[in-house]
Each structure stands twice: as C-alpha cells, then as structure tokens.
Amino acid sequence: MHPLLKMVVQRVALGCLLLIAASVAIFAGTEVLPGDVAASVLGQSATPQALANLRAEMGLDEPATTRYFAWLLGALHGDLGTALSNKQDIAAAMGQRLGNTLFLASCAAAIAVPLSILLGLIAVRYRGRWPDRLISGVTLATVSVPEFLLGYIVIFALAVKYRLFPSVATIYAGMSLGEKLQVIALPVIVLVLVVLGHMMRMTRAAILNVMQSPYIETAELKGLRPFAIIARHAFPNAIAPVVNVVMINLAYLVVGVVVVEVVFVYPGMGQYLVDHVAKRDVPVVQACGLVFAAVYIGFNLLADILSILANPRLRHPR
Amino acid sequence: MNDELRYLLGRTVRGRMNRRDFLGRAAALGVSAATANTLLATAVRAEGPIKGGTLRFGLQGGESTSSLDPALAASQVPFQNLSTIGEPLVEVGPDGSIVPRVAEAVDSTPDAKTWTFTIRKGIEFHNGKTLTPDDVLATLQRHSDEKSQSGALGIMQGIESMTVDGDHVVVTLATPNADLPYLMADYHLMMQPNGGRDSPADGIMSGPYKVVRDEPGVRHVFERFANYWDPTRGHVDTIENIVINDPTARMAALQSGQVHVVNRVEPRTAALLSRAPGVSVTSAKGRGHYVFIMRCDAAPFDNKDLRLALKYAINRQQMLDTVLAGYGSLGNDIPINASYPLFDESWLPQREYDPEKAAFHYKASGHDGSPIVLRTSDVAFPGAIDAAALFQQSAAAAGIPLEIQREPGDGYWSEVWNKQPFCASYWGGRPVQDQMYSTAYQSSADWNDTAFKNERFDQLMQEARGELDQAKRKDMYGEMARILHEEGGLICPMFNDFVEAHGPEVQGWFEDPTQELMNGLAGVKLWLSSN
Numbered sequence: 147m148h149p150l151l152k153m154v155v156q157r158v159a160l161g162c163l164l165l166i167a168a169s170v171a172i173f174a175g176t177e178v179l180p181g182d183v184a185a186s187v188l189g190q191s192a193t194p195q196a197l198a199n200l201r202a203e204m205g206l207d208e209p210a211t212t213r214y215f216a217w218l219l220g221a222l223h224g225d226l227g228t229a230l231s232n233k234q235d236i237a238a239a240m241g242q243r244l245g246n247t248l249f250l251a252s253c254a255a256a257i258a259v260p261l262s263i264l265l266g267l268i269a270v271r272y273r274g275r276w277p278d279r280l281i282s283g284v285t286l287a288t289v290s291v292p293e294f295l296l297g298y299i300v301i302f303a304l305a306v307k308y309r310l311f312p313s314v315a316t317i318y319a320g321m322s323l324g325e326k327l328q329v330i331a332l333p334v335i336v337l338v339l340v341v342l343g344h345m346m347r348m349t350r351a352a353i354l355n356v357m358q359s360p361y362i363e364t365a366e367l368k369g370l371r372p373f374a375i376i377a378r379h380a381f382p383n384a385i386a387p388v389v390n391v392v393m394i395n396l397a398y399l400v401v402g403v404v405v406v407e408v409v410f411v412y413p414g415m416g417q418y419l420v421d422h423v424a425k426r427d428v429p430v431v432q433a434c435g436l437v438f439a440a441v442y443i444g445f446n447l448l449a450d451i452l453s454i455l456a457n458p459r460l461r462h463p464r
Numbered sequence: 465m466n467d468e469l470r471y472l473l474g475r476t477v478r479g480r481m482n483r484r485d486f487l488g489r490a491a492a493l494g495v496s497a498a499t500a501n502t503l504l505a506t507a508v509r510a511e512g513p514i515k516g517g518t519l520r521f522g523l524q525g526g527e528s529t530s531s532l533d534p535a536l537a538a539s540q541v542p543f544q545n546l547s548t549i550g551e552p553l554v555e556v557g558p559d560g561s562i563v564p565r566v567a568e569a570v571d572s573t574p575d576a577k578t579w580t581f582t583i584r585k586g587i588e589f590h591n592g593k594t595l596t597p598d599d600v601l602a603t604l605q606r607h608s609d610e611k612s613q614s615g616a617l618g619i620m621q622g623i624e625s626m627t628v629d630g631d632h633v634v635v636t637l638a639t640p641n642a643d644l645p646y647l648m649a650d651y652h653l654m655m656q657p658n659g660g661r662d663s664p665a666d667g668i669m670s671g672p673y674k675v676v677r678d679e680p681g682v683r684h685v686f687e688r689f690a691n692y693w694d695p696t697r698g699h700v701d702t703i704e705n706i707v708i709n710d711p712t713a714r715m716a717a718l719q720s721g722q723v724h725v726v727n728r729v730e731p732r733t734a735a736l737l738s739r740a741p742g743v744s745v746t747s748a749k750g751r752g753h754y755v756f757i758m759r760c761d762a763a764p765f766d767n768k769d770l771r772l773a774l775k776y777a778i779n780r781q782q783m784l785d786t787v788l789a790g791y792g793s794l795g796n797d798i799p800i801n802a803s804y805p806l807f808d809e810s811w812l813p814q815r816e817y818d819p820e821k822a823a824f825h826y827k828a829s830g831h832d833g834s835p836i837v838l839r840t841s842d843v844a845f846p847g848a849i850d851a852a853a854l855f856q857q858s859a860a861a862a863g864i865p866l867e868i869q870r871e872p873g874d875g876y877w878s879e880v881w882n883k884q885p886f887c888a889s890y891w892g893g894r895p896v897q898d899q900m901y902s903t904a905y906q907s908s909a910d911w912n913d914t915a916f917k918n919e920r921f922d923q924l925m926q927e928a929r930g931e932l933d934q935a936k937r938k939d940m941y942g943e944m945a946r947i948l949h950e951e952g953g954l955i956c957p958m959f960n961d962f963v964e965a966h967g968p969e970v971q972g973w974f975e976d977p978t979q980e981l982m983n984g985l986a987g988v989k990l991w992l993s994s995n
Contacts, residue, residue, distance in 0.1 A: 150791070172749070175860075190475070193572065194910055195610060195617065196612070196613050196614065196615075196617050198612075199611050199612070199613055200613045203613075229529065230534075231529035231531075232529050232530060232664070232665070232680060233531065233682075243528075264676065295962055296714055297713075301712075301716045301720075302716070305716060305720040306716055306719045306720045309720055312722050312724070313713065313716040313717050313720045313722060314522070314706060314713070314717045314722045316682060316683055316706060318677070318679065319683070320681070363732040368835065408710045408713070409712070409713050411682075411707070411708045411710070411711055411713055411717075412871065413528075413679070413681070413705065415681040417528065417681065418528045418681070421527040421528040421529050421681055422528070424527070424529075424874065425527070425529045427529060
C-alpha cells in the first residue's frame with residue numbers, strides 16, 4: 147500500500163474512534179445537567195401529574211446506558227431518532243439546519259479565505275510600512291470586537307440607517323439563490339470580519355518566517371519582483387501552517403457561530419442545538435454534538451493531509 | 465375641514481399615501497402635527513379595517529423545540545400561533561367580560577355547578593370538516609385526561625363529567641365555580657377535529673387563519689381561512705410570525721421595516737425606540753407581576769414578623785422606576801391588581817418602604833442576624849438580578865442582611881423555584897381572582913410557591929367560587945386580600961405592563977390586559993393601512 151494512503155486510512159480510523167469518545171463525553175455531559183427533560187418541556191406551569199406522564203412517555207425511567215447504546219445503534223443505521231420535545235424526526239430537522247449552516251459558512255469562507263491570504267501577502271510585501279500597519283490594525287480590531295457587537299454595528303449602519311440589507315437573515319426553502327445571498331449579506335460580513343484577522347496574521351507570520359531563508363535572498367539577487375518572490379517562492383513553503391489555521395477557522399464557521407445566528411435570526415445549527423440543550427432534549431443534543439465533532443475531526447484530517455501534500459519531504463518519505 | 469385636506473385624508477386612509485407624507489402635506493396646509501394625527505386616527509377608524517397584505521410579527525419566545533399541539537404550548541410564539549389558527553369556546557374580552565366564540569351562549573344552573581355551552585353552527589375546520597359538539601367534547605376530554613400532558617390539565621381537574629346534549633355541551637363540576645367560563649378561555653383549549661386525538665400537532669383548527677408553513681423556532685406562516693365564520697376578524701391575507709429572540713435584533717427588525725409588530729420591548733430601551741421615526745411604543749396594564757417568594761413553612765420565613773420585616777424593607781417605587789423604567793404599576797403583596805374584575809383598590813393601603821417598621825419587625829422576629837439568602841436568576845424575570853441588588857440595599861438600610869445567590873437559568877424552575885425558601889420569580893396572571901388564588905395560594909395547590917396555608921382564606925375562596933351575588937363575592941375577595949397582604953409569604957414589588965411596539969402601517973391597536981399582543985389576537989384584529 148502506498149504509504150500516503152495507509153496514513154490516510156489510519157487517520158480516518160482514529161477519527162472514528164475519537165468521534166465515539168466524543169459521543170460518550172457529550173452523553174455524560176447531558177446526564178449531569180441539573181433539571182430534567184419533562185420539567186423543561188412543560189415549563190413553570192407543569193403539574194406533577196403531567197410531568198410524570200411525560201417522563202414515562204419519553205422513556206426517561208430507563209437506565210442511561212441502555213438509552214445510550216440504543217441510540218448509538220440507531221445512529222449507525224442513519225436513524226437519529228425523534229426529538230423528545232416536539233416529536234420531529236431529528237435527521238430531517240437537523241439536515242435542513244445543517245444545510246443552512248454550511249451555506250452561510252461556505253459563503254463566508256469563499257470571501258474570507260482568499261481575502262485573508264491576499265491581505266497577508268500584501269502585508270508581507272509592505273511589511274513595516276503603512277499598508278501592513280493598516281491591514282494589521284483593522285483586522286486586529288475586528289477580531290477583538292465581540293461578534294454580537296459587530297453584528298449590532300453592522301445592523302445599525304447597513305439595515306436601520308441605510309436599509310441596504312435586511313437585518314433579519316431568515317432563509318427558507320423556496321427562495322432563489324440571489325434572494326438568499328441578499329438576505330445573508332450582513333451575517334456574512336460579520337463572519338468575514340471575525341475570521342479575517344486570525345487567518346491573515348497567520349499567513350503573514352508563516353511567510354515572514356520563510357522570508358529569512360537563504361533561497362529567498364537568492365531570488366532577490368536574481369532580480370525578481372518582491373511580490374513574485376512572496377507569491378511564487380515563499381508562499382508555497384508556508385502553506386502547511388496556513389492550511390491549519392484556515393481549517394480551524396472553517397470549523398469555527400460551522401460550529402461556533404451561534405451568537406451571530408441569534409443576532410441575525412439565522413436558522414442554523416447553533417440555535418437549534420442551544421434550544422434543545424435548554425429543553426434537555428438528549429437525542430438532539432447528541433446528534434448535534436456528533437455532527438460538530440465530525441466537522442472538527444474532518445477538517446483537522448483534511449488539514450493534515452493537505453499539509454503533507456504541500457510538503458515534498460513528507461510526500462516522498464524515504 | 466377644507467377639501468384639499470379631506471382629499472389627502474381619504475388617500476392616506478385608503479393606503480395610497482403614507483402617514484409621513486400626509487403629515488407633511490397637512491403641515492403645509494397649516495394643520496399642526498397633533499391635529500393631523502388625530503384627524504388621521506379618526507378617519508382610519510371611520511373607514512374600518514382594510515383587507516389584504518402581509519402582517520409580520522417579530523416575536524420573542526419561540527424555540528426550535530416548540531410544536532403546534534395546543535396541549536404543549538407554554539411560551540409566547542406558540543401562544544400567538546394558537547390564537548391565530550384556533551378558537552376556544554369563549555374569550556376574555558379587553559374589558560374582562562366573556563366573549564362567546566365557538567360557544568354562542570353560556571348558561572349555568574343557579575348553584576354554578578352545571579354549565580351549558582351552546583355550540584355555534586356553521587363553523588368549519590381548516591380541513592373542511594364541520595365543527596360539532598362532539599369535537600368540542602373530545603377536545604375538552606383530551607385536555608382533562610390524566611394521561612395528557614396538557615398545560616390546561618390543572619384547570620380541567622374540577623370537572624366531574626361532560627356530555628353532549630343536542631347542540632349543547634354540558635359540563636358538570638364537582639364543586640360550584642362561578643368562573644368556569646374564564647377557565648374555558650384558556651389558550652390551550654383550542655377546538656380540534658376529534659379533539660386533536662388523531663394528530664394533535666397538525667394545526668388543523670377552526671380559527672381565522674390556517675397554517676401554511678411551520679418551522680419551529682424560525683417562522684410560522686398563516687393564510688386567511690376563506691370559510692371562517694366571523695367576518696369581523698382576519699383582515700390581512702397572510703400573517704408571518706418570525707421568531708427573533710434577541711431583543712436588539714427584534715428592535716432593529718422593526719426599525720428597518722422588516723416586521724410590523726414586535727413583542728417584549730425592554731422597558732429600559734422603550735424610550736429610545738419610541739424616538740425612531742414611525743414607531744409607536746404601546747404599553748398595556750397587565751396582570752403579570754414580579755415576585756419574591758418566601759416559603760411560609762421554612763425557617764426563617766415561618767415567622768410572621770420576619771416576613772413583615774422584609775415586606776417593609778423593599779422599596780417598590782425605586783424598583784418600578786429602575787427595573788421597569790416606569791412601565792408597570794406598584795404591587796401591594798397580593799397577586800391581584802385593578803385589572804381584575806371584582807377588585808377594589810380601597811381594600812388595602814399601599815405598603816410603603818419603611819425602614820423603621822422593617823427594623824421593628826426584624827427585631828420582633830428574633831432572627832439571629834445571619835444573612836438571609838435570596839436566590840435570583842436572569843430567568844426569574846427581566847432585571848431580577850438588579851431587583852435583588854436593590855432589595856439588598858434597601859434592606860441593609862433597615863439593618864436586615866440579605867445575601868444574594870445567583871442561580872443559573874438552566875433548571876431554575878425545577879431546582880430553585882417552589883423548592884428553595886426565598887427566591888425571585890414571576891407570575892403571568894390569570895383572568896379572574898379565583899383562578900390566581902386557586903393556582904398558587906390555596907393550601908393544597910401544587911404551585912403554592914409561598915407554602916401559604918390559611919384555613920379562613922381557603923374557606924372564603926370556596927364560598928366565593930359558588931357565590932353568584934357579585935357584591936357578596938367582592939366582599940369575600942376583599943377579606944382574602946387583607947389576609948394575604950398581612951400573613952402571606954408573597955412580596956410583590958410590581959406589576960409589569962405588556963410593552964410592545966408597531967410600525968406606522970399598523971392600524972387597529974388597542975390595550976388588552978388579559979395577555980400580551982392584544983390577548984394574542986393582534987394577528988386577527990390588526991390591519992395594514994398601506995399594502
């Protein structure tokens with residue numbers, strides 16, 4: 147077997163193990179939360195009788211391990227069960243939310259990744275001069291402002307003051323792609339601003355590191371233009387760390403944007419998870435947890451493979 | 465009025481011109497803005513509701529876990545949805561009277577034990593089926609089933625038997641209850657075909673709108689139901705309830721014109737919001753109230769003097785001004801205010817903040833001086849953390865040490881409320897005094913969160929329930945209020961208003977103390993001036 151293929155298979159197997167470990171951790175976490183599902187579903191206005199009935203119906207009187215393994219078996223067959231709280235099929239409900247989340251994340255990534263790498267290159271080209279300082283300053287500022295505040299500022303400026311874009315980014319089936327893009331403009335702007343700084347600074351640092359190498363000096367002495375040196379000679383050797391930070395940010399765009407979802411009323415995974423945690427809806431929380439864990443593990447796997455591919459020494463091991 | 469002005473008014477009322485343009489033109493004709501606004505309001509009322517358009521609500525209180533099953537409704541968005549698509553037997557009107565809906569008449573025997581509801585003919589469900597008394601009976605039975613998870617189970621428990629008799633549904637109670645129609649107005653008791661036993665959450669009901677889209681926690685879309693029986697309700701073609709739980713996002717959606725009406729305007733920002741062009745902030749006196757509850761059976765609150773000490777040690781006016789920014793009214797340590805029928809403010813003098821009296825009772829209680837733990841949380845009521853801090857300060861001035869323990873919102877209702885001896889909480893209020901008292905102040909009530917047990921109080925409550933003479937009933941409620949005010953474990957600093965806001969196109973708004981958003985009927989009663 148090709149050593150590269152072998153390595154990929156190893157990593158994937160390890161990822162699956164990690165996923166199962168994560169599901170156990172999530173289950174244990176939901177078990178120790180205070181309060182119970184029935185009380186959370188029925189709220190303050192629940193009679194003891196109604197509580198007892200709901201508890202029996204949800205099967206909460208069975209031991210935790212039984213419930214866990216039954217669920218795991220179902221999940222392996224693609225059946226995530228039904229939500230305890232509103233009896234909806236989890237796979238269907240979550241599928242739609244996951245689709246929305248991926249749509250928002252990919253729109254943000256499609257802008258943020260090329261933009262941050264480009265800005266990183268520019269910052270290196272003019273390092274220590276005003277373009278570098280401007281880019282670093284602005285991205286540092288946007289990454290430091292809390293997301294919700296950034297969201298409110300954008301809403302105030304672009305939705306309330308000038309009415310360029312809608313402040314409510316609710317998308318739903320039946321909207322055309324153009325309409326969807328118009329509606330999600332504001333959350334995309336906020337997400338781009340949030341992740342830009344991290345990726346841009348990492349790109350800049352990685353390339354600067356390479357710029358110290360003797361071969362860059364050679365390239366300079368050959369008389370190449372500075373930008374060509376950076377883009378053609380320095381950047382390819384800085385790809386590994388850049389890919390890693392890009393992947394972390396992509397994973398963040400999928401699993402960590404609940405605050406932005408709330409501010410812009412975007413029907414994504416984050417809000418879905420938070421609602422169900424509040425109701426102690428264990429099957430849904432577990433399903434969301436698994437998906438999130440899978441996203442993280444998947445992106446990390448991808449980062450590993452890509453950085454190996456980008457490095458000839460790892461690509462052709464002796 | 466000159467012709468030009470009349471012409472402009474006509475155009476504005478019919479929606480061909482917007483309000484701001486009208487005010488501008490009227491000003492050019494020398495009419496002051498105030499006069500022009502009044503003219504416009506009068507003309508709009510005279511013209512009557514305009515049909516058509518899409519009315520959008522931005523609402524707090526919806527989760528992706530909510531369902532259209534009326535039995536499970538507990539938060540604002542499900543409540544608003546149900547009031548849009550469903551209809552109960554009767555409703556509580558804005559003046560506190562009973563408004564017949566699915567039942568066209570309500571009668572009782574003189575002992576208030578047997579009640580007869582005459583079911584209106586010609587009501588159709590959204591699936592085309594005709595509503596029959598059997599459907600009504602099945603609905604009531606589903607909600608009173610011991611196995612049901614209905615939020616209305618508690619209020620259905622006093623019913624001994626129910627039968628169908630021709631066009632009537634006859635309800636027999638175990639003990640007399642003069643307020644039964646008010647109980648039947650509960651928002652869980654929406655009529656469903658066969659009582660909703662076949663598929664409780666399908667949204668097929670008999671109200672003015674039918675479900676087009678149901679995306680819990682995101683949005684709910686409703687379309688006018690063509691065969692609805694009452695032409696005075698349901699003016700707009702489409703209603704969209706959009707769930708916007710974040711207050712800032714909700715206000716921004718209103719200001720940017722994406723929604724027409726928002727609920728739950730935060731009192732602290734209401735003044736700012738009302739300055740936005742075209743936005744009207746409305747507040748309706750309600751029966752909901754914020755409370756600090758002491759359990760009368762737990763030390764140290766089993767001591768009447770200590771309870772009185774704490775009641776005198778709270779500065780209600782300061783709390784009302786700070787926490788509610790004035791959008792509310794003072795509480796007087798009973799859960800009842802002037803919004804209730806059969807209430808008289810002269811029964812009780814307003815309890816004032818009085819550090820001296822507080823110190824006197826504190827001393828008389830013989831408390832050992834150890835800090836009294838007050839539990840609070842963000843979810844207890846908006847501003848509960850601040851309110852607890854204010855309470856701590858005003859009590860300290862009377863020499864009473866309070867220790868604030870902040871609890872997580874998660875599990876507050878199952879772990880802290882109704883369990884810990886002293887905590888912050890809220891009540892939504894009930895349509896009548898009896899229901900409020902029997903829910904939370906009767907000795908045997910499940911939610912007697914102050915563990916208040918008083919024989920005389922219970923006895924008066926039973927008597928008042930069977931008393932159809934309103935004057936005598938009023939006297940009984942007066943005595944009950946005095947007992948609770950003096951003996952009870954309830955500290956009620958304030959009643960909160962329903963603070964809401966709507967955009968310039970919205971017409972037909974009025975104040976309803978029963979529940980928020982015009983008792984949930986904002987969707988079916990409002991209309992849009994321009995669409």
